[in-house]
Amino acid sequence: MSSLLHKAAQLWNQVPELWASLPDVVPITLAGLFIFALTAIMGLLAAVIMVLMERKVLSWFTQRKGPNRVGPAGILQSIADGIKLLTKEDIMTPAQDKFLFTLAPAIFLFPVFALYALVPFSEALIGASLPLGLLVVFALSSVSVIGLVLAGWSSNNKFSLLGGMRSAAQAISYEVPLIMSVIGVVLFSGSANLQTIIQAQSGGILHWYGIALTPLSFILFYIASIAELNRVPFDLPEAESELVSGYNTEYSGMKFATFFLAEYAGLFILSALTVALFFGGYTSPFGTTVVQQLGIDVGVAQWMRLPQLQSLIINGEQVFWMLSKTYIFIYGAMLLRGTLPRLKPDQLMGFCWKFLIPLSLINLFMLAFYKQFSLSFASDGWAGSWMFMVLAAVVGIGGVLGFCKFIDTQFRANVASRFTAESK
Amino acid sequence: MSTKDPLSTLEKSEGNIVLESIKAIGQGLATVLKHHPRKAVTLEYPEVMPELSDRFHGRLTLLSKSDDTDLCIGCQACARVCPCDDLIQIDMHRDDAKKPVVTRFTIDMGRCIFCGNCTEVCPVDCIKMLSDFELADFSREALVLDKKDLTLSGEESDAWRAQRGMNPTVK
Numbered sequence: 001m002s003s004l005l006h007k008a009a010q011l012w013n014q015v016p017e018l019w020a021s022l023p024d025v026v027p028i029t030l031a032g033l034f035i036f037a038l039t040a041i042m043g044l045l046a047a048v049i050m051v052l053m054e055r056k057v058l059s060w061f062t063q064r065k066g067p068n069r070v071g072p073a074g075i076l077q078s079i080a081d082g083i084k085l086l087t088k089e090d091i092m093t094p095a096q097d098k099f100l101f102t103l104a105p106a107i108f109l110f111p112v113f114a115l116y117a118l119v120p121f122s123e124a125l126i127g128a129s130l131p132l133g134l135l136v137v138f139a140l141s142s143v144s145v146i147g148l149v150l151a152g153w154s155s156n157n158k159f160s161l162l163g164g165m166r167s168a169a170q171a172i173s174y175e176v177p178l179i180m181s182v183i184g185v186v187l188f189s190g191s192a193n194l195q196t197i198i199q200a201q202s203g204g205i206l207h208w209y210g211i212a213l214t215p216l217s218f219i220l221f222y223i224a225s226i227a228e229l230n231r232v233p234f235d236l237p238e239a240e241s242e243l244v245s246g247y248n249t250e251y252s253g254m255k256f257a258t259f260f261l262a263e264y265a266g267l268f269i270l271s272a273l274t275v276a277l278f279f280g281g282y283t284s285p286f287g288t289t290v291v292q293q294l295g296i297d298v299g300v301a302q303w304m305r306l307p308q309l310q311s312l313i314i315n316g317e318q319v320f321w322m323l324s325k326t327y328i329f330i331y332g333a334m335l336l337r338g339t340l341p342r343l344k345p346d347q348l349m350g351f352c353w354k355f356l357i358p359l360s361l362i363n364l365f366m367l368a369f370y371k372q373f374s375l376s377f378a379s380d381g382w383a384g385s386w387m388f389m390v391l392a393a394v395v396g397i398g399g400v401l402g403f404c405k406f407i408d409t410q411f412r413a414n415v416a417s418r419f420t421a422e423s424k
Numbered sequence: 425m426s427t428k429d430p431l432s433t434l435e436k437s438e439g440n441i442v443l444e445s446i447k448a449i450g451q452g453l454a455t456v457l458k459h460h461p462r463k464a465v466t467l468e469y470p471e472v473m474p475e476l477s478d479r480f481h482g483r484l485t486l487l488s489k490s491d492d493t494d495l496c497i498g499c500q501a502c503a504r505v506c507p508c509d510d511l512i513q514i515d516m517h518r519d520d521a522k523k524p525v526v527t528r529f530t531i532d533m534g535r536c537i538f539c540g541n542c543t544e545v546c547p548v549d550c551i552k553m554l555s556d557f558e559l560a561d562f563s564r565e566a567l568v569l570d571k572k573d574l575t576l577s578g579e580e581s582d583a584w585r586a587q588r589g590m591n592p593t594v595k
Contacts, residue, residue, distance in 0.1 A: 060460050064466050335457070339452045340452065408440045
């Protein structure tokens with residue numbers, strides 16, 4: 001018995017040598033496969049989880065129980081939904097353009113899944129750390145608009161066409177405040193590389209951009225992203241109770257499931273982006289990760305005699321922070337869905353062009369001035385920079401409130417003109 | 425008729441439309457969040473049966489006398505007052521002691537509209553309605569209940585009468 005333990009201990013001691021003796025190709029390939037598996041699985045898993053999460057969360061808001069028949073507490077509901085959609089008949093009329101009809105869901109889905117490779121889930125877990133990562137993210141998310149228009153057009157259905165056109169107009173319009181609200185973050189972090197942006201926010205909760213620097217940018221980004229995803233209150237193109245289903249009326253079975261999955265995947269990605277840009281991504285709110293502070297990472301690595309385990313544990317905790325923060329924002333999107341009524345098309349577009357875009361322009365100018373002049377003020381010492389920050393906050397809040405007053409007068413003039421015109 | 429001029433209400437209203445909207449949205453979100461810790465009002469049928477009143481219009485039944493003999497006198501009032509044609513079919517004859525004997529009593533539950541007219545006109549309080557609503561079956565013929573399916577035993581009839589505050593025993 002003791003000889004067996006002795007042999008086991010010998011083998012255990014040889015593990016680091018064995019690991020180092022493998023040719024370089026092996027760990028590189030394994031790492032690549034691991035990252036690929038992670039991003040692919042993360043995408044599919046997110047969509048699967050969110051199908052159930054949305055129904056459960058909405059039911060909690062309305063004092064109901066969500067799905068609870070399939071599996072304990074309804075955990076297997078997503079699988080049941082998937083099986084149902086997979087086995088449904090794929091209906092296509094001869095009048096529909098076969099090629100475009102089949103192509104539209106694909107164009108809608110693939111850019112969204114490609115984005116999973118660009119979002120960093122931890123220090124090491126990123127599919128592709130591009131220097132212009134943020135630009136590529138927004139470019140890819142714009143490609144899926146083509147899928148929407150194709151879907152509406154090839155359905156041979158006037159209502160679908162209408163829904164598709166509205167959806168495209170909405171998506172394109174809301175990209176403007178989406179990107180403008182992010183430029184400030186790029187300005188302050190100095191790079192469009194998502195890893196750099198996240199590292200610039202390390203150091204705890206008070207370094208996060210959404211809390212310490214620009215809550216307004218975060219709010220603008222969040223609202224614009226919900227509009228991008230065609231979610232309530234901006235879901236007129238889908239309008240489940242009005243246009244039947246807008247651009248995806250004529251779709252059944254797996255093609256419908258593709259639109260569905262793409263929407264949930266997009267929700268996960270945009271929430272992950274919100275977290276990455278404004279809430280420190282995978283950094284912990286306590287500064288360094290908890291395992292580093294408690295020394296667990298070093299302790300376990302020494303115990304297991306694998307020095308690589310230390311970074312694995314740290315990355316593991318970073319993944320935990322990233323996912324939990326992302327799911328908080330996904331929950332927020334579902335909260336908005338369960339609370340707010342739907343906007344009319346004119347209200348929808350007016351909200352974007354007449355409110356969000358001017359506001360994001362004002363926000364951008366304020367951030368640009370702050371960045372420029374804080375450099376000179378900071379050289380005056382601690383008191384100078386604090387004074388400037390207070391001044392900037394006062395001017396900022398004053399500017400935003402002034403803009404709100406301007407909107408208010410416009411609104412009153414608009415309503416007044418409508419009523420005086422009616423009385424004639 | 426005093427209708428408030430919407431224009432004047434708008435002119436007099438204080439506050440910024442933007443800030444008022446944010447406040448309204450915030451109130452909505454707070455209300456929804458308050459629902460979170462509440463217990464769900466869902467009734468998990470069929471594990472949990474709903475609580476029905478004594479007057480519930482469920483399946484029809486024929487009560488018996490307390491000693492398990494027939495209470496029905498075959499007067500056919502229920503069949504005549506039923507709004508559906510030929511729903512209740514009754515065959516009755518009199519025996520040597522001039523007492524009524526009901527040989528056939530069928531009700532087609534598939535066509536019954538559960539209005540309760542028959543329960544109201546019965547002179548001997550025989551035909552009544554239970555709380556049973558789970559009547560689904562696999563064929564139309566199976567929904568036609570005959571006298572044996574409809575009749576409750578003496579004990580069950582006493583229990584039915586007692587629960588509704590009627591005199592439990594019937595001689």
